Amino acid sequence: MKYFFIVNRHAGADRSANVWDEVHQLLVQKKINFDAVETEYPQHAIQLARDFADQEEPDSVVVAVGGDGTLLEVLNGVRNSKNHLPIGYIPAGSGNDFARQLEISADPTMAMQRMVNTREARPLDIGASLSRRDGMVRYFTNNIGIGFDAKIVHKANTNGKSSLSKWHLESMAYISAIFQTLFQQKGFEFDLEIDDEKFHFENMFLASITNIEYFGGGVGIAPKASLTDGKLDIVLAEKMTTPKFVQLFAQLVTKGTHLDRPEVFFRQVERLKLVTGEAEYMQVNGESFGPSRYDLEVWVEQQDFWM
Numbered sequence: 001m002k003y004f005f006i007v008n009r010h011a012g013a014d015r016s017a018n019v020w021d022e023v024h025q026l027l028v029q030k031k032i033n034f035d036a037v038e039t040e041y042p043q044h045a046i047q048l049a050r051d052f053a054d055q056e057e058p059d060s061v062v063v064a065v066g067g068d069g070t071l072l073e074v075l076n077g078v079r080n081s082k083n084h085l086p087i088g089y090i091p092a093g094s095g096n097d098f099a100r101q102l103e104i105s106a107d108p109t110m111a112m113q114r115m116v117n118t119r120e121a122r123p124l125d126i127g128a129s130l131s132r133r134d135g136m137v138r139y140f141t142n143n144i145g146i147g148f149d150a151k152i153v154h155k156a157n158t159n160g161k162s163s164l165s166k167w168h169l170e171s172m173a174y175i176s177a178i179f180q181t182l183f184q185q186k187g188f189e190f191d192l193e194i195d196d197e198k199f200h201f202e203n204m205f206l207a208s209i210t211n212i213e214y215f216g217g218g219v220g221i222a223p224k225a226s227l228t229d230g231k232l233d234i235v236l237a238e239k240m241t242t243p244k245f246v247q248l249f250a251q252l253v254t255k256g257t258h259l260d261r262p263e264v265f266f267r268q269v270e271r272l273k274l275v276t277g278e279a280e281y282m283q284v285n286g287e288s289f290g291p292s293r294y295d296l297e298v299w300v301e302q303q304d305f306w307m
């Protein structure tokens with residue numbers, strides 16, 4: 001097996017550089033067949049992954065070293081190649097939500113051992129989204145979020161990448177951003193189509209289309225999500241009063257019983273369509289987009305992973 005590593009040394013507020021140094025040493029020690037390239041700018045991993053996959057090297061794996069954003073780019077590169085090579089992943093980001101879902105160790109040596117001990121590719125669900133505005137299809141491993149969570153991601157990302165590692169659930173910066181955004185985020189119109197059912201929401205606050213349980217570095221938005229059920233989970237919350245939000249948030253971070261609340265809409269689907277009435281921020285795997293109006297068709301596909 002040949003491993004092609006795509007390394008974002010800037011992920012995890014630069015922690016990734018240390019992760020990569022440790023992994024690199026192990027690769028050399030264990031005489032593993034590998035090549036490695038470091039990303040030089042945002043989005044570079046898409047092109048690197050696509051170019052490598054296009055070469056049709058037999059028995060090879062493309063490995064992302066970085067956070068959920070780097071994994072997102074590698075996935076999009078591979079899906080845009082004619083060869084959907086298996087993807088490996090060494091988590092080295094701030095949030096690492098995909099690694100959390102799959103219980104991949106944050107310890108680089110353990111993550112690396114798990115990957116090189118793998119004997120066969122494992123097909124897992126990924127999300128695909130077609131923007132009916134620009135005709136582009138984009139893929140994601142974790143989730144698409146519109147509204148509240150996306151605005152928090154936007155704030156974290158514009159606050160400087162070096163401060164991102166401090167944005168964990170328990171950090172004051174995160175909690176204060178949640179409350180600031182709670183007051184700033186207005187309700188927006190949202191149309192949803194699932195099979196033959198159509199829903200119109202006047203006052204949407206957060207719309208999450210998720211393939212995994214977590215977003216935002218360990219927040220369990222979708223406790224029933226699975227990477228092997230062939231479904232995406234839709235979790236919607238309408239704009240609510242502050243006391244109700246506090247109750248919901250407490251349920252979300254403690255017991256995961258928020259899906260039962262009347263302000264929350266929950267479905268598991270293979271395909272959906274959504275349209276936003278207003279320009280909103282969107283986050284995909286923790287990467288920020290917009291603000292913009294969205295008209296998306298989203299569905300589940302499968303991708304081979306090496307882990």
Ligand SMILES: Nc1ncnc2c1ncn2[C@@H]1O[C@H](COP(=O)(O)OP(=O)(O)OP(=O)(O)O)[C@@H](O)[C@H]1O
Nearest residue numbers: 011012039040041042067068069070093094095096
């Ligand atoms: N050479 C580079 N210089 C600056 N930014 C880069 C470079 N290479 C990649 N990036 C960008 O770094 C960003 C952050 O990467 P990533 O999401 O992997 O880490 P993270 O944000 O720390 O982790 P997580 O998403 O798990 O919280 C991505 O938007 C990616 O495009």
